[in-house]
Amino acid sequence: xxxxxxxxxxxxxxxxxxxxxxxxxxxxxxxxxxxxxxxxxxxxxxxxxxxxxxxxxxxxxxxxxxxxxxxxxxxxxxxxxxxxxxxxxxxxxxxxxxxxxxxxxxxxxxxxxxxxxxxxxxxxxxxxxxxxx
Numbered sequence: 001x002x003x004x005x006x007x008x009x010x011x012x013x014x015x016x017x018x019x020x021x022x023x024x025x026x027x028x029x030x031x032x033x034x035x036x037x038x039x040x041x042x043x044x045x046x047x048x049x050x051x052x053x054x055x056x057x058x059x060x061x062x063x064x065x066x067x068x069x070x071x072x073x074x075x076x077x078x079x080x081x082x083x084x085x086x087x088x089x090x091x092x093x094x095x096x097x098x099x100x101x102x103x104x105x106x107x108x109x110x111x112x113x114x115x116x117x118x119x120x121x122x123x124x125x126x127x128x129x130x131x132x133x
Contacts (some may be wrong), residue, residue, distance in 0.1 A: 009035050009072055031074040033085045037113025041070055044087035047116050048109040052091060055122030056103050063103075066091040075110055075119065086110040086119055 001007060007015075012032035035041065045068060053060040071088045089109045093102040110119035 005069065012071065012073075030071075030076045031085075033072060033074060035072040035087075035113070036085070039087065039111060039113045039116050041072075041087065043116065044089055044111045044113075045070065047111050047118075048087075048089035048091070051109060051118060051122045052103075052107055055126050058103065063091055065097060066093055068092075072113070085113065087113055 001011060009032070013034045015032065039047070049060050049063050053063060056062075069090045069092070072085055073088050074083055074085050075088070087110070089111060091104075091107045091109075093105050107125075109122065111117070112119070
């Protein structure tokens, strides 16, 4: 079926279901499922763009050069038994952006498919624990 990056949502969900059916433990692993909820893929991308831009205090068009990939999944970090799926939107810097120009190498955002809320806020992900200085 080729690279997983090129699989459809349906193919990814099928594969995750197959792994569970053959007895592979799914806790702590990403589980792909069919998209559902009122937030569309395009809306999830727009929410992620807005929140990342706000967190980095830049205009949204600063993210235009970044590669966007999207999955619909139950996150690896979900608590055992939690089956809530999210849009997983990732922005990845292309190799031609210099280190001093890029905001980040990879930035993932999880968006609730029913209400558009983030699993973890961008501000929380960007915050650095106080070093006591």
